[in-house]
Amino acid sequence: xxxxxxxxxxxxxxxxxxxxxxxxxxxxxxxxxxxxxxxxxxxxxxxxxxxxxxxxxxxxxxxxxxxxxxxxxxxxxxxxxxxxxxxxxxxxxxxxxxxxxxxxxxxxxxxxxxxx
Numbered sequence: 001x002x003x004x005x006x007x008x009x010x011x012x013x014x015x016x017x018x019x020x021x022x023x024x025x026x027x028x029x030x031x032x033x034x035x036x037x038x039x040x041x042x043x044x045x046x047x048x049x050x051x052x053x054x055x056x057x058x059x060x061x062x063x064x065x066x067x068x069x070x071x072x073x074x075x076x077x078x079x080x081x082x083x084x085x086x087x088x089x090x091x092x093x094x095x096x097x098x099x100x101x102x103x104x105x106x107x108x109x110x111x112x113x114x115x116x
Contacts, residue, residue, distance in 0.1 A: 034099055039073040040064040041095040042080070048094045054102045061099070 044060040046052050052060070064073060081088040 038095040
């Protein structure tokens with residue numbers, strides 16, 4: 001499998017802000033989901049040099065989000081950019097392009113929010 005190139009999988013989804021239709025629902029737009037996935041991939045154990053398969057990418061993202069959560073991923077991401085901006089920019093470019101390629105056909109929609 002060849003390494004995805006930025007912009008090769010099509011254009012990024014447009015930004016849309018919408019109110020939930022029903023209480024207990026969250027409207028999820030593609031851009032935020034893509035950013036959360038990219039941050040999770042950024043802080044995961046995968047390396048671009050491993051040329052991970054789409055299944056490996058999805059598993060790494062899923063595991064990292066389950067362990068760290070979106071806020072934890074964002075915190076590590078910000079810390080890395082602060083400490084190593086020269087390498088972090090390249091890694092995030094890889095993470096964004098990889099996420100965009102792997103999830104290019106994944107639908108974004110309404111997610112039910114479960115509260116205790």
